[in-house]
Amino acid sequence: MYPGSALGEFLRSRRARLRPEDVGLSPGVRHRRVAGLRREELAPLAGVSVGYYTRLEQGQSPNVSDEVLDSIARVLRLDDDELDHLHRLARVVRARERVRPERLRPGIKAMVDSFTEAPAMAVGRRGDILAWNRLAHALLAPHWDFDGEEKPNFIRVDFLETDFARGLYVDWEQKARDDIAYLEGSLSRFPGDEELTALVEELLALSPEFRALWTEHPVANCATIERGYRHPEAGVMTLTTELLRTPDDEGQGVVVFQAEPGSPSSERLRRLAGLVAATAR
Structure with missing residues (x-):
């Protein structure tokens, strides 16, 4: 069950995307029983024994050093976001405390309400919209x-x-990958959140698209994203979202949607704001 096997799942997903020749090895036999790099091929390149690496994938090496993780990441060609994710997952093995219930702070709600010309919302670590302004509601x-x-x-x-x-x-496919990356990040930071784990299990059971993408374990920090939106009345807009994390690290953040000034998207966002204002009146 995730996140207990999170470290192993992530490492296996990254081994699967590499070929022996990617790391300077001979491809060997034509038909390989497993996709990607084998454990016995990766371990020597990372400077660890096959047995140690196997135990690491099984979550049985709680005291793995940062140096070993960095060495494995180098062989697997992880980017900076994936490296950070790997380190967090390794710490999950030895830190599984329960987390406090998620509650929206009044100050966060006031921050969302202060945005009057841009869609804004507060989101929780599980993807719950905790608060939103009328523009975000009309858009999303x-x-x-x-x-x-x-x-x-x-x-x-x-x-x-x-x-x-x-x-x-x-x-939509990229948005779906970003959603899973958001969950991946939350699971690595809040392994004791039972509702978060339950959400993943619910989506695995109900969504074939989620099941297919989950096996890839996409990782990204999701801080700044440019995305296209189709609104039935305002039209197609390209907006950039900024995710502003709260300093107490409870997993909450404020998301603000902005269009490039002077662009057609900016004009359409103003059109949407006008529609929202007219409806409110």
Whole structure:
């Protein structure tokens, strides 16, 4: 069950994308029983024994050093985000404390409300929208009740309301990968969050698209993303999202959507703001 096997799953996914010749080895036999690099091929290149590396993938090496992790990352050709993720996952093996319930801080709600010309929302570590302004509601989920007590989880919307989500995002596949990367990051930071683990299990059970992408374990920091949106009234817009993490590291953040000044997208975002204002009146 994830996240107990998270470290092993991640390492296996990264071994699978490499070929022996990628790391200077002979491809050997034509038909290999496993995809990608074998454990016995990776371990010597990283300077560890096959037995030690095997135990690491099985979560049985809680005291693995940063130097060993860096060496393995070098062989696997991990980028900076993936390297950070690997280090967090390794620490999960020895730190599984329960986390506090997630509650929206009043200051975060006030920050979201302060944005009047840009869509903004507060998101939790599980992808729950904790607060949003009317522009974010109109852009992302106008079929939900803005004033309702229950607000959507944007990852559930993307994978379980796929007709809507595929219509909204110009590149739904990339949005879906970014969603999984968001979950991956949260799981590595909050391994004791049972509701987070339950969300992953729910999506694995209900969404074939989620199951297919989950095996790849995409990793990204999701801090700044440019994305295309289709709005039925305002039109197609390219917006950049900035995820501002809260300093207490509870996994919450504020997401602000912006268009390049003077661009057609900026004009369409103003059009959407006008529609929202007219509806509110």
